Amino acid sequence: MEHSYIYVTIADAIASQIRSSVLQEGDRLPSIRALCSEYKISMNTAKRIYQELEANALIEVKPQSGYFVSNLFYAEVPIPEVSKPVLLANNKEPKEIIRKVYSNMGNRDFTLFSYSTLYDGFLPSSKMKKEIVAASRLLVDGGIEYDSVQGNLHLRRMIAHRAMTWGGTLKEEDIITTNGSMSAISLCMLALGKPGDTIAIESPCYPGIFQLAIDLGFKVLELPTDPITGIKVEALEEAVEYIDLCLLISNYNTPLGSCMPEENKRAIVALLDKHNIPLIEDDVYGDLYFGNHRPNCCKAFDKTGNVLWCSSVSKTLAPGYRVGWVCPGKYKDKILHQKLVHAISTPGLMQEAVASFMKSGNYDKHLRKLRQNLYSNYQKYLNTIITSFPIGTKVNRPQGGLSLWIEFDQRVQAMKLYDLAIAEKISIAPGRMFTVQEQFENCIRLCIGLPWSTEVEDKLVRIGELSKQLLQESR
């Protein structure tokens, strides 16, 4: 690997070309490969250069296309800081906030920016109805008898087959299907942790993961997390002596949208393996990349079976089917045991329908279209936020996934904003939900799973107005 100054030097050079308008908005930049040969650098260094430029909102990646100079207007809106959680096990659960926010789940009288899920036109419901009918005919028993504990063979085969998209090599026997990804994570935690154990988690992170860990009696250690590159490797290195488990949403995590660079994934897998600490990897957003390539998974660098790779189709295809899975490496027997004990099996019919959709090539077609739509949605959301939210607001620039993470001026209390918005039937997720410490009180998460419409636009603008109102009142 080159010395780090090379990547800084080249990134600075390109940045100054952009700032001096040598490169202009919309100009295409060389591909990663072209950059490598131009500067005689490695792929990783080339990627880091573009990550750095993206992080500064100077360039952006477009699906199936390449890297382009951003609208510089965006560049003036900074991204949120690296989080700075207190480095002590903590469990100040935001129970009441979670209860409040989740009480509107599925209630379509509200404009639901609060849940990390896809709605309406983003889900191929007619096609999947056909798959269900076909699957109920294809399965000899129509799925009425118990599926095997390990799960539907066709689905496991397709998941194994698709592993090549993220740098993995899996066999069907390496996979156990589950009732969605959270259930996969629950089985991993039940199998590998015991009360009193400490689990390291990104800060901020999905509240269900904190709740699960705390309910099982674990101590939760939140670690500093970068909105671009995810959990800080140095922080994990310092904490590694004190932890028993680690859970990471490696690609486009929620709510921060960060995606760990390959070298961080590789380093963390090696670090945790060395200390014999299992890594539960939640990769539920990995297929929702805006760029040209799916990011790799930590599992791709796992030589010893220490990574439990969990995913599902809940964020891409059919949340209601509850089809997820885990590739548990050397912990396979433990996870099989937990699945048998807690659930016996999961519905074979839903698994067969998903497998068949994958096998036909329709899943890939659907994903290609979905990624383009989501990227376009993301741009519209971002543009509206940048133009209508108060000056001083910071916004992340995820390269995939469903989450926009907004950091307001310290004086904007997200819970007050929540109350004002909910009174107007707009549901947002306050930042305090995503931590078990007293932080992110001026942050919110907005999900881009609602297809764009004038109503969505109006409601986003309204959130901006309400936050400006709070800011004025605080003066």
Add this chain to the structure above:
Amino acid sequence: MEHSYIYVTIADAIASQIRSSVLQEGDRLPSIRALCSEYKISMNTAKRIYQELEANALIEVKPQSGYFVSNLFYAEVPIPEVSKPVLLANNKEPKEIIRKVYSNMGNRDFTLFSYSTLYDGFLPSSKMKKEIVAASRLLVDGGIEYDSVQGNLHLRRMIAHRAMTWGGTLKEEDIITTNGSMSAISLCMLALGKPGDTIAIESPCYPGIFQLAIDLGFKVLELPTDPITGIKVEALEEAVEYIDLCLLISNYNTPLGSCMPEENKRAIVALLDKHNIPLIEDDVYGDLYFGNHRPNCCKAFDKTGNVLWCSSVSKTLAPGYRVGWVCPGKYKDKILHQKLVHAISTPGLMQEAVASFMKSGNYDKHLRKLRQNLYSNYQKYLNTIITSFPIGTKVNRPQGGLSLWIEFDQRVQAMKLYDLAIAEKISIAPGRMFTVQEQFENCIRLCIGLPWSTEVEDKLVRIGELSKQLLQESR
């Protein structure tokens, strides 16, 4: 309540009429109501008289018909004794046996007497395929979006409606749907227990329940259980000071087939409520009664919301759909929280299909036919066992459910029998599976979920021959 001698006196009188052939095989006995008015006794006393006579295999109950004098040949085969577990928390899990037995789950090259499930003709797979297709059309989104955390409204409404069949009065908001009954029990244990807590359970009992409790760090206290009337109330009374939770399979439990009389249910509900110990009631076999009436549930006597009634359609309709539920009484918020955290939701499509099958009346039609078929199956299994198993074998006489519990002469080692049988592609469940103590080593469970055929008959006969062989070798 009358003094107990009344019930003994009357039962003895009827028994002697049967033994002296005043009453002959196949003769119809008076109904419970007629018995009450004939002897001026209460309903409960009349029921106890018939229970006592059934326990001695002198009479039997026929579905939708009444009480009849048994084939006296049966009467010579005794029923197993009341279990006598050591009254100390114990956790000698039969992990290796369970692993062995479950490794053949779903493998139809074997004759599977080992799993408590229904096969082939007992499950209405064509009808349910149609329900699935209809449900995928009926649901606006085809079930592709998240179902609500609490579960499908139509299903909850039907479950509430059906509560009248077991003496309950439920409303749709009292019910939370789950991924099968084991998942309901798992949520209850996760919500109400903590490591170190002691849970009282019947002995013997379904191994998944022991595994779950031990995995969660509970101490397991097995209590003496009668093959006719279930857990001994006196034993629970003595243990009540030392326990934190209680779990009972109240109706036709597996493997013993016992069904708690109403007065025991009432007494236990009151006892546990007084001591503020939650009762998790697993009623998964309650609809599979051989007689005229469905037995009540403990939940029917629950005035304070202390009983968490769990059930499913896995033993009656569609094991593979994983549709179960819990009516958690005053613990509703805790269970909702656990479901959200461990699973988010369960597939709406399967729930809608089951709800629609219930609503059309087809579920009741199916259950009526299923009960008759199972009763007929039970008689054939029992007859074959009695005629071909060695003298000294004891067999239970369940009045419903799927389990035959066979107690061999002490010299027949069930694990040896298992090995001999599995070599001939016959799978049985050794008694040691159903306890976490060193007991039941000469017992096996045979499930009656395989429809009768000459193959089933031959394999049962073969189990008898193998057990005779073991008996001879031991001499």
